[in-house]
Amino acid sequence: MNNFKLNEEHKIKSGLTSPQDVYFENFTERLMQQLPAPEIKVVPLYRRKPVWFSAAAGFVVMLTGGYFLLNNSPQATTQPDTAAIENYLVYQTNVTSYDMIDHLDSQDIKELEASIVLNDDAIKDYLSDEDVYLYE
């Protein structure tokens, strides 16, 4: 072919043909079924805390832990002395002398007698304080 001029010719169509209407109708239905489902907004049960929140929480834990560590260092357990026990039993409880006597056996009494040193002056003082009169 010689001296072919595109713009001087009748409009040349591409020659490509479109499918029938039924293709487009089916295509629409096919496409609508393939569309991605709408996004459902999910409310998380657990929301991850930001880093600054974790850092602040860690700081508070360290501060509290440090305070208790410094102020509650383990101390040697001390046994109360005999006088403290006596005072407690006499003034702070409802234990009477009779209750204590009931718990003493003869061995205890012997030990008590041996440990108590009484002199005459002390006996006199006691008797005078208790208004006990001696008849000699």
Add this chain to the structure above:
Amino acid sequence: MDDEKQFIAALLNPKTQNEAFRQLVARYSRPLYSHIRNIVLNHDDADDVLQNTLIKVFSNLKNFKGESKLFSWIYRIATNESLTLISQRAKKGGITNEEVNEKAVQNLVADEYFEGDALQLKLQQAVASLPEKQQLVFKMHYFEELKYEDISEIVGTSVGALKASYHHAVKKIEDYINTH
């Protein structure tokens, strides 16, 4: 323009989205099919690309800013999808995009959706011998009769550059037909 704004609003509203999109498909599927088919030539490929294009349109509706016309935006997606398919074919076969097009033209003879005569087939062969950009401009302006302004918005090239590309394409096509 107001109609288009309302239509876009319906497309973005979850309650009306599906029905509006069905209207969009009804309105655009035929011209889009022709546009894609002119680029990829084969019916089955055009069917795949049309489907991918419209699914992409649906998925990206929320990103449509309305800066360009809805028509231009959809055609741009369709054009990119078509060119992507050709590039993938070329990469897979280890050949150029133009060679992919030349092969597609050779297959037109046996295509049930091609009813062209000898001159139409020769015109397709001549177009397939052009660089990709010139092919695109020629097909859109000559076969689809799109205005340069619309093509410019779709392919993102100035109207002047498009006119120059089209002029070169016509010259090469005439030379091809005169010498083959």
